[in-house]
Amino acid sequence: MGELQKIPGVGKATEKSLIMLGYTTIKSLKDANPAQMYEKECL
Template identity: 50%
Template sequence: MSTAHGHSSRAGGILKKTWKEAGNLKSGLRVIPGVGPSIEQDLIRLGYPTVESLRDADPEEIYTRDCASRGPVDRGMLYVYRCAVYYASHELRDPALLRWWNWKDGCQKEDFDE
């Protein structure tokens, strides 16, 4: 959990990016858990250059457009897109829903309610 080397840290169960990571962001999209340089470029290419541009977007449509533009895409990308849209669309976020793997088909939000 060292922040001196630019790693993510946790405070109060919320994933936070360190100042060093924040300074390296190109579009701001990398504040979204699960979005690194490659997925950031995918989102920009698909017309989502900012977190705000993802607000209330349709993750299924993003995934369909991604597949149409570059051929078959791993289904895991849909789960990342679902997580990204959730992040962009909510100010108060459930920490469990900031993990892309919790957006797999068949997972329900109530599975993570305490």
């Protein structure tokens, strides 16, 4: 199990997507700007 899978509701597929977006640790995800995350994923 990867570090991101320690977050409730995050499984292998979600973790893989987050890693592809550049979020490899819980800290990197916690420190991320929600608007920038939206732009990366949705635009």
